Amino acid sequence: MKKKWKVFSAAVAVSCIALIAGCSGDKEVSGGGGKESVSVVLKTLSSPYWKYVEAGAKAAGKELGVDVNVVGPNAESEVMQQINMIEDQLSQSPGALVVSPSQPDTVVPALEAANVPVLLIDTDADVKNKITFIGTENYEAGQEGGKLLASMLQKGDKVALISGALGNTATDERIKGAKEALKEAGMEIVAEQPADSDKTKAISVMENILQKHSDIKGVFSANDDMALGVLRAVEAKGLDVKVIGTDGTKEAVESILAGKLAGTIAQSPYDMGYEGVKNALEAIKGKKVEKRINSGVDIITKENAKEKLEFLESISK
Template sequence: MKRVLSLLLVLAMAGLAGCSGSPTGGDTAGGPKEGGGDKPEIVVVLKTVSSQYWKFVEAGAKKAFADLGVSGKVIGPASEVQVMEQVNMLEDVLSQNPDALVVAPTQPSTAIPVFEKYKEKGIPVILIDTDAGWPDQTTFIGTDNTTAGMQGGKLLSSMLQPGDKVALISGALGNPATDARIKGAKEVLEKAGMVVVAEQPADSDKAKAMAVMENILQTTPDVKGVFCANDDMALGALRAIEAKGLKIPVIGTDGTIEAVEAILAGSLAGTVAQRPFDMGYKGVEAALKVVKGETIPKRVTVGVDLITRENAKEKLEFLKQIEK
């Protein structure tokens, strides 16, 4: 009988010891993070996840997750104008304590106060696509947007004559990436002798760009060329132009599949292609290196490609490969 009682007492003590830990089995001190096992957790926050350009960035990030053994996710608002929605997402991610943040800030000045909170928690912040100019950012990976705009302005000016009137369609107000592209294009176009007769925002939205272009054509029917700070706006502007039965060269920026197909069809004149897949991949790659304690450059430029009808087919094949 004493042996039975002793055995029961041992079993009871073992049961109590087993219940003393966390009921989730992954929240004890020094244990793996929830959902990530022993893998580093990296969250990527984009300006939006609804446009083709940002889907390429997302594809690059997800490929890096798989290749590099990272537990990660990609999130973003429904559109680029939802600045506060992105800020709220950043706050929510902060509460989850990831190992690193990769982010394309829609409005850096609004996001920086949240970045300061990441700094306080010791979470590295890697910027992609849009530089915040924040002294404590770990690195910036992306295109020199002023140079991209200059390349677009150069391509458009090669199709025009000095004295021709041109229109510039920019993104959401306060978006430094699209603002820089417009600045670069304007500088080159004016140096080439073009006259900028309109400079209006269209929030990186196709429908809004179409409406903006319709208004421009009403006030300046003799406009000879258009530069747009992204491809969705270029395609919207093109719709308005074609609806009037006009043939005006339009240059976009980003190098999306739809834009490249429009170039092959002979409707869009060209686009300045960024390398969004590379931005997403390299952003995660850089974040992982920092998490491991490695030193990385403060700035990484991924470059741009000019796409015209001569090289559009080759570019389209590549884009369709990474879209899969």
């Protein structure tokens, strides 16, 4: 499968390269120097995936002349820290708020208290004052991951599912989609365990699963960090297990090229960040914004991983 990944403009890519180098844990970052301001609150800034989202948001700010503040908790599981960040950003009176809620139901009250346009990216939530949702159809992404894994196995093979933090609807939906596709293909799902979207936790979780099911042939992981952790546990046992991740991070794509990770279902986090800020500006100006914007997915295997890696390197140097 060959696909050309889009970059909104050469100027955007160049500005992104310069800006992403300054990303840091949970520190606020600004850029753009414009009259309008947009606050972006992500699930975390501690993983490559969210740095791509940040890069896209900041690149849009640079190109469109918008002041963009990007913040995120130390980890996706820090739900209360994210709520505090949302409240803090709103206290600074931005023109609009772009959020990727870690635990949607929990953050709804904070979002509905906003008196500015609210846009959601990556993970949707039932928020009354929401302008739009921009992101992947996570159930669809999971289904594609399940189908890809099943295509590499035999009917009746045993597989495991590694989910994210409890209550994270994005990873929950991916697992639901993968589970349906794997069952339809005749796979036997022998384990489903959360690893909080954390590579180290995924190693431990997979080690425990292998103690009971050493004959597992495949694993679907709801994100790439966990998939890489699963892979490490499998390799330590010297087993041949096909591992499929989700997100399309640089580390995952490099692993695919090295013949280790079997594949990943790549989202477009850069596009989510860019479109989040772009549409936030449209909302500030009172212009119409589509209620739902699908940023799509790409199936990455060794066949097209080199092209994907080149794109990721172009926005992360």
